[in-house]
Amino acid sequence: MTNWYQQHDFPRLPLSPDSELPALSVIALDTLTLITAKGDDTISYLQGQLTCDLVSLDKTASTLAAHCDAKGKVWSALRMFHHLDGIAYTQPSSIAEKQLTEIKKYGIFSKVTFETSELVLLGIAGEKADNAMLSRYIGDGDVRATQTGTAVRLAPNRWMLAIEASEADQLLSELGDRATLSDAALWDLLELRAAIPALSASTSSEFIPQSLNLQALDAISFKKGCYTGQETVARAKYRGINKRATYLLQGEASTAPKAGDAMERSVGENWRSGGTILSGYQFDNGQALALVVMPNNLDDDTQFRLADASEIWQKLPLPYSLEDA
Template sequence: MSSLPCLPASPHRFPLARLGAIALSGPDHLSYLQGQVTCDVAALPVGSQTLGGHCDPKGKLWASFRLLRQPERLLLLLEQDLLARQLPELKKYAVFSKLTIAPLADLPLWGLAGSGSDAWVARHWGLEDTGLLADGMACRLGTDRWLLAGIPTEADLPGAPEADWWGLEILAGLPHLSAVHQGEYIPQMINLQALGGISFHKGCYTGQETVARAKYRGSNNRALFILQGQGSQAVAPGDVLELALESGDWKRAGLVLDVWQQGADRLLSAVLPQDLAVETRLRLKGDEQSRLAIQPLPYSLAE
């Protein structure tokens, strides 16, 4: 069986070079973003966070993100390579509102994870859950796992490889779109409805009709899966996955969303048909010796 990324035995700091940040500020920043994204921005208390998505008018995602609400601004944290297409789309209607939308290239972003990290945060900053700090925010993602935004990196902590952070994100079933996925998926295809990233009561936003139809008419037939196994070739987001047919042939099943790889070991998140049986055999196209098995999600997809 393949190995998996695991929490360090003590608190470690992780660089997060893959992450970028967008700040929205000004009198209309709350109302403007409320009409653009899937999550309920207006209901988010100051000092809290949520996942969310930004869709095109057809309900296909430009970006998935983590939203942080600070006293005078909103922060969107998302993959750096999404910004080139997503940022202009986010700004498209801003001319009619009083706000500023700008990327923050120098915002410190890092991860904290490892046994005892919750106690470390409580001891250093007095937080038991997500909250504001003098320089930014500390976001609790799970037991002993935190994302720090706007806070100088804690140099006294030992460092850990960034790749392992993203492996832990995969194990948590958290979606991370890359540029290759833009325009491919509606929010339910990456499980945002199961992660608190979609509000079905907030009213209109871009792409809302498609997202609502997927819920109330059951029109979505895909979901995010976690896959574990081995392969001989390097894997990248957007690579094609195939499933085994009873005939012995292989059929295209979906795309890799994110990957952690070490030696021959592979851990993937992928968007695949929602009705796949747990025992379905999968492989990476072009790597005929690769074998991947479906792993349980750490949450329920039931709405």
């Protein structure tokens, strides 16, 4: 990983659930890893490995995708986009080495080369993010070339940049006091509120894509050809074998919920295993958020709590629909 982040001060911002976020923030995404794929067979090779349809992916758009094992369990959830003369994707650094090893296994039979990139990854967010980025990176669509890399618009007023250190320095200098610098915790919060799943070493190879809501996030193509794990993914859609989904919960916690932690659910007056936490964030007032994979048929009045804790958690509305997804 580049040491560029250590040359700048990206503090953790003090936030509560009701805090107004900065109008323009630059976020150090040093907890993510960027991997690039190049070669004549890049698109066709990845098309046979991932759940998304890269053949149809416009160069001005990005997509989420799942990389599954042969049983349809997800190694990692990826953000894919065209980058320079190939394809690039991001994922949490904690799972990147394992995922890269798996996706390279059959690459020796194709003209494709994978590399871990040393580019700087930055998040740009806030109500002024679109104005700042659209005026800086001219072009069409949500994926745009920069001086040294790529700018990806993930949602209104939320961007991810993959750029060289020199361009990152220039960006910070030009934005100056207009932008608030933040560590990756702010990005984690934005991803949680968007209910976008991220896998880690403790949750990799545990869930099929539909249990992570990836069908609702347009990360699965049911019309493309074969890919690793497709049979399980198709059965989950057409035969209804999936019995889990990912939900956003909020409650009080003594520490930030961690990937792999257990969430319990109420069953009458008793408590039973409820689900597995994918990611979490703790506010300064002790309140916390967590993305949790749980049964998708729980009653609306079901209560939740962290294992070995007594505080009650509540389910929050998802920012997208799971109906008919």
